[in-house]
Amino acid sequence: MNQHDLDVLDEIQRRVLWLATRIVDAANHDRDTGDGVKVGGHQASSASLVTAMTALWIAHLDAADRVAVKPHASPVFHAIQYLLGNLDRSYLTRLRARGGLQSYPSRTKDPDEVDFSTGSVGLGAAAPLFAAATRRYVDAHFGPRPRSRFIALIGDAELDEGNIWEAVADPATTGLGDVMWLVDFNRQSLDRVVPGVRINQWRGQFEAAGWHVVEVKYGRRLAAAYARPGGDALRDWIDAMPNEQYQSLFGLAGPALRKQFLDGAPEAVAAFIADIPDDELGPLVTDLGGHDLAALLDAYAQCDAVTDRPSVVFAYTVKGWGLPIAGNPRNHSALLTTEQVDALRAAHGLTAQTEWDRLDPATAAGIRAGERREALSRVPRERALGVAVPETTRVRANKPISTQEVFGRVLVDLARDPQVGRYLVTTAPDVATSTNLAGFINKTGVFAPTAQRSWNEDRMLRWTESPAGQHIELGISEMNLFLLLGQLGLAWDLSGQPLLPVGTVYDPFVLRGLDAFLYGTYSGSRFVVAGTPSGITLAPEGGAHQSTITASVGLELPGVTFVEPAYAVTLDWLLCDALGQIAAGSPPPATAAPTEDGAYYFRLSTRPLDQAPFEAARARLGDAVLRRQVVAGAYRLVDAHQAYPHLADAPVVQLAASGAVLPEVLTAAAELAEEGIAAHVVDITSLDRLYRAWQRTLRQGVRTATVPSVPGALRSAFDDRAPVVTVHDAASHAMAWLGSALGVPAVPLGVDEFGQSGSVAELYELHDLLPGSIVNAALAALTLRR
Numbered sequence: 001m002n003q004h005d006l007d008v009l010d011e012i013q014r015r016v017l018w019l020a021t022r023i024v025d026a027a028n029h030d031r032d033t034g035d036g037v038k039v040g041g042h043q044a045s046s047a048s049l050v051t052a053m054t055a056l057w058i059a060h061l062d063a064a065d066r067v068a069v070k071p072h073a074s075p076v077f078h079a080i081q082y083l084l085g086n087l088d089r090s091y092l093t094r095l096r097a098r099g100g101l102q103s104y105p106s107r108t109k110d111p112d113e114v115d116f117s118t119g120s121v122g123l124g125a126a127a128p129l130f131a132a133a134t135r136r137y138v139d140a141h142f143g144p145r146p147r148s149r150f151i152a153l154i155g156d157a158e159l160d161e162g163n164i165w166e167a168v169a170d171p172a173t174t175g176l177g178d179v180m181w182l183v184d185f186n187r188q189s190l191d192r193v194v195p196g197v198r199i200n201q202w203r204g205q206f207e208a209a210g211w212h213v214v215e216v217k218y219g220r221r222l223a224a225a226y227a228r229p230g231g232d233a234l235r236d237w238i239d240a241m242p243n244e245q246y247q248s249l250f251g252l253a254g255p256a257l258r259k260q261f262l263d264g265a266p267e268a269v270a271a272f273i274a275d276i277p278d279d280e281l282g283p284l285v286t287d288l289g290g291h292d293l294a295a296l297l298d299a300y301a302q303c304d305a306v307t308d309r310p311s312v313v314f315a316y317t318v319k320g321w322g323l324p325i326a327g328n329p330r331n332h333s334a335l336l337t338t339e340q341v342d343a344l345r346a347a348h349g350l351t352a353q354t355e356w357d358r359l360d361p362a363t364a365a366g367i368r369a370g371e372r373r374e375a376l377s378r379v380p381r382e383r384a385l386g387v388a389v390p391e392t393t394r395v396r397a398n399k400p401i402s403t404q405e406v407f408g409r410v411l412v413d414l415a416r417d418p419q420v421g422r423y424l425v426t427t428a429p430d431v432a433t434s435t436n437l438a439g440f441i442n443k444t445g446v447f448a449p450t451a452q453r454s455w456n457e458d459r460m461l462r463w464t465e466s467p468a469g470q471h472i473e474l475g476i477s478e479m480n481l482f483l484l485l486g487q488l489g490l491a492w493d494l495s496g497q498p499l500l501p502v503g504t505v506y507d508p509f510v511l512r513g514l515d516a517f518l519y520g521t522y523s524g525s526r527f528v529v530a531g532t533p534s535g536i537t538l539a540p541e542g543g544a545h546q547s548t549i550t551a552s553v554g555l556e557l558p559g560v561t562f563v564e565p566a567y568a569v570t571l572d573w574l575l576c577d578a579l580g581q582i583a584a585g586s587p588p589p590a591t592a593a594p595t596e597d598g599a600y601y602f603r604l605s606t607r608p609l610d611q612a613p614f615e616a617a618r619a620r621l622g623d624a625v626l627r628r629q630v631v632a633g634a635y636r637l638v639d640a641h642q643a644y645p646h647l648a649d650a651p652v653v654q655l656a657a658s659g660a661v662l663p664e665v666l667t668a669a670a671e672l673a674e675e676g677i678a679a680h681v682v683d684i685t686s687l688d689r690l691y692r693a694w695q696r697t698l699r700q701g702v703r704t705a706t707v708p709s710v711p712g713a714l715r716s717a718f719d720d721r722a723p724v725v726t727v728h729d730a731a732s733h734a735m736a737w738l739g740s741a742l743g744v745p746a747v748p749l750g751v752d753e754f755g756q757s758g759s760v761a762e763l764y765e766l767h768d769l770l771p772g773s774i775v776n777a778a779l780a781a782l783t784l785r786r
Contacts, residue, residue, distance in 0.1 A: 001059070001297060004364075009293050011365045012083065013054035017322050018348045019079035019092065020046045022355060025341050027095040039096050040103075044320035044331040045072035048186045049153060051291045052315055053080060056151070058368060059293075060300050063376050064148040066131060066494055068116035068124040070155050070184060071104035081112040083358055084373040092356055107490075108524045113378070115494065116152075117523040120515055122161030123483065125154040125181060127519075129167050129310065130480070130487040131494050132176040133472070137425065137447055138495040140467040145496050149304070152181045156314075159183065159202055163516065166477040168209045172484065175210075175449060177307035180300070185290065186319040187243050199314060212311040216289035216299045225284060233268035238285065241265075249286055250318060250327025254278045261285055290317030384585030385498040387419040391576055391627070397568035400608035403659070404532045406568040407604055408436030410575050411502065415443045415470075420579070423500045425488055427472040429481045433461060435504035435532050437471065445469035478513030481505055482529070486520025489527040489599065492585070500528075500579050507531030507603060508547040521559030521599050526582045528575070532604035535729030536755040536763045537660040546755035551603060551658075551730035555687050559598035562688035564658040567614040570630045570685050575602065577631050605660040605729075607760065613637055613666055614683075633689035634717035637662070638669055640678035647678040652722035653778040656682040656738055661727050661769055668774035679778060682717045687734060690714060694741045710742070718742055723781035725749065727774055745784035747777040 001009075024041030033039065049070060056067065057080045069077045078101050081087040091111055094100025102109050104119035116131070118124030128150035139145060158164065167173060185199070203213050218226070226235045238246070245263065252260055258281055262270050273281060289295040296315060303311035320326035323344070325334050336344065345355055359366035393413035395406060415421040424444070426437055433441075442462045447469035454464060474480050481503050487494065488501035510517065510531045520527070531554075536546045554562030561578070565571040578600040617637050618626055629635035634656075641648055653672065657665045662683060669679040684690065693711035701708030718724070718738075723745040726735035732750030739746025751767045764770045768777075 001294060006293050008364045008368050009054060009058055012058055013050050014348060015083065015359060016054055016076060016079045017047060017050045019082065020075035021323065021344065023075045023078065023092055023095050025336060026093045028335055029338060030093060040333060041095065042072035042333060043323060043336060044325055044334060046075045047321045047323050048317040048319045049073040049184050050076055050321065051293060052182055052296055055293050055296045058372050059297055061376060063378050064146045066115040066128060066148055066150050068118055068128050068152040069105045070153045071118045073153065074105050077105060078112065083369050087112045089356055120519060121158045122163045123516060123519045125152045125158055125164055126167035126483050127487060128152045129173050129179055130484045132179045133172050133484065134487045134491050135495045136449060138491055138497045142497050149178050149180060154181060154183055156183050156185045156187065163479040166479055167483065170475045170477060170480050172472055172474050175308060176310050179310035180303045181312040183312060183314045184317055185314045186317045206312050210309050212306040212309055214299045214302050214311065214313045216295050216313060217316045218289050219287035219292035219295060221284050221287040230268060230272045233266060234272050237265050237269045247327045253282055257282050288316040288318060290315035291321055381493050381496055383492045383498060385423060385583040387583055389420050389576055389580035389583050392572050395568050395572040397611045400610050401568055402606045402608045403565055403571050403604040404436050404606050406571045407530055408439045410572050412439040412443055415440055424502065425470050425499050426502045427474060427481060427484055428504045429474045429478055430476045431504060431506055432471060432473060437504055441471045444471060446471050446473055478505055478509050479516045482513040482516035482520055485527040485529060486523060486525040489520065489525030490523065500582055503527065503529045505531055507534035507550050508545055510550050518557065521557060526599055528578050528600045530602040530604055533606040534603050535660060536751050536767060537605050537607045537729050537760055539760045539763050540757050542757040543754040548751045549731050551734045554601040554603065555691060555734055561598060561600050561686065563600060563686045564603040565685050566609060566659050566662045566683055567611055569614060573627050573630050574685060607660040609663060629716055630685050632713040633686040634682055634684045634713060636680055636717055637683040638681035640680050644673045644678060647673060650676050650678045651782055652678045652720050653781055654680045654682060654718055654720065654722050654724045655727065656684055656724055656735065657727040658684045659729060661729050664764060664769055664771050665727050665774060667771040671771055671775050672778055714741060723785050725774060725777045725781050727769060745781050747781045749777055
């Protein structure tokens with residue numbers, strides 16, 4: 001790139017710096033929120049990436065490339081999008097305002113096109129890595145897409161996050177030559193100037209994982225100085241200088257800077273800089289490569305040339321570059337004063353009337369911006385898969401069977417479907433066989449970029465690894481599981497190919513990957529995850545492996561539908577429905593069954609259940625009615641008035657339960673019948689759907705000042721206004737709200753302490769889940785009614 005082009009880029013980056021700074025300033029000083037709460041922003045953290053981001057968008061990226069932007073650099077991203085003509089001017093004064101620019105880049109909430117949501121540090125860095133792994137899978141199965149480079153811009157403090165290194169080390173992410181991470185190596189964190197520079201440690205960790213490492217440490221002025229006689233002494237001193245001392249130079253000028261710089265330096269350094277004027281010394285010794293456009297573009301080109309492994313660029317930068325708070329130890333959340341902003345505006349040749357203007361389209365900079373807008377424009381992507389997932393696989397269960405086993409069978413049956421099968425992709429963190437994916441793996445194989453020889457023959461599990469495989473095996477990292485699921489669920493956008501992603505994990509360890517789970521759903525990803533086995537029903541395994549709060553987590557996660565079926569056919573219907581919703585791309589028009597746009601969390605068990613009670617309900621209600629109720633969230637498994645006609649005038653209680661505890665609930669209902677009490681049994685297949693239906697009616701009533709109605713899903717399952725006992729192999733509060741929803745007394749039974757080893761019966765006794773306790777709870781509920 002010639003000097004003229006670099007001058008044009010420099011002009012653009014100066015305007016980006018100004019706009020990014022002013023966007024934050026306007027949010028804090030021009031807008032009155034009326035609540036006294038600080039709006040905030042990160043002018044210094046934005047400034048450190050201005051050069052790197054200008055070089056990317058204005059000189060390096062192609063339309064197919066995908067970039068995750070460091071959370072605190074979101075104002076820079078929006079400034080660039082505005083200069084490219086992709087963002088309306090009105091948004092520039094609406095950072096962190098309702099309906100405006102988000103605090104951190106968001107795929108689903110920002111008005112301009114964001115590739116990866118960022119905010120929870122570490123996740124935005126890893127997401128492009130798993131997006132590249134997804135692209136590798138898509139290319140192998142559906143033909144090569146136009147090349148995309150998957151880039152992450154991350155702060156150096158993000159390298160303290162453990163999930164970064166889990167992602168780097170996972171075998172599923174090796175050999176991804178289209179990945180580049182750029183580390184904003186400003187050597188400051190939120191609280192302080194970092195005492196030690198850990199570049200050697202981090203370089204070693206990346207290289208040990210097979211990454212290509214590039215350092216962009218010095219700018220052109222320093223490089224030229226090093227090339228002069230005696231320049232080695234200057235370089236050695238800057239390399240050896242404590243980070244705190246080096247960072248302190250940015251707040252100094254003139255003789256004070258020279259004195260601070262030479263504190264502890266060898267005589268050769270003092271001699272070398274003796275003839276450099278004071279006003280030139282500061283710009284020279286603080287000339288870092290992360291603010292040198294040519295050096296960065298050269299680094300990007302080096303990474304492009306390495307196609308057999310990921311690359312990482314350490315770009316040495318100044319936090320607060322170009323601002324009066326540059327290098328200040330407390331500049332992370334610092335805001336420029338109004339006077340400082342006024343001075344900066346004038347220094348950039350702008351006025352209050354021109355400060356928000358785009359680049360003049362008649363100038364070289366304006367022409368360049370227009371060219372880049374055209375070069376980076378994208379065509380819309382199709383979210384829908386274009387195939388119909390069957391409503392059922394007609395799974396058969398003639399003997400007691402667990403939902404975990406049924407889950408595996410349904411996946412195998414779907415894999416045989418000529419329309420659906422090729423789009424299924426499964427993944428697990430080294431628990432594929434123990435979560436019943438073995439049948440699917442035997443059918444489809446394990447994905448590997450190249451065919452691998454199998455050295456062991458296993459008649460039960462054919463672990464054939466090849467580019468045709470449809471299972472992606474991960475190391476033991478639940479964070480990686482959810483990060484990969486999140487990117488597989490966004491393949492329609494990032495790789496131009498909708499998929500049907502399914503993951504499995506031990507249910508207690510959903511909590512280990514919760515941050516990444518939330519990240520995926522916040523980003524709008526759609527996938528199915530099965531947590532199995534679950535609860536204290538996993539009796540001998542002990543408290544460390546017994547999940548108790550995961551049902552509550554599933555219920556409360558936005559963008560997630562929590563499902564906990566007990567019987568084979570209900571699981572079949574619900575899993576086919578979930579995959580059908582994902583394949584549709586967006587929720588269909590209003591139907592009798594509720595719909596949602598997000599991920600699906602199935603909580604499953606290894607306890608075999610007798611299927612006869614469900615078949616009896618099926619004969620009573622018929623498939624059409626029963627399936628609609630199952631998908632809506634609940635159905636009446638036992639109608640006491642039909643099962644026990646002689647109890648037509650008896651007291652009524654309703655026993656509501658999910659999953660593995662239903663045998664105990666059914667036994668309790670029979671015992672209550674012997675005592676002259678009519679106990680309906682309700683199988684709750686999705687607490688989530690029931691809760692959302694109830695909340696919709698409540699909010700409608702609140703917003704319209706009308707009496708809320710009981711939603712149909714609750715009304716069809718609980719048509720008697722009778723006390724309710726909730727029974728759940730999970731924290732009791734997850735179902736406790738049903739009493740309020742139905743307007744009746746409620747007694748919730750569940751697991752509110754850590755479990756321990758034992759048999760199912762022993763643990764159910766400890767936590768009041770045996771039939772006798774359920775009967776007593778029902779009697780108590782009837783007493784509460786009075």
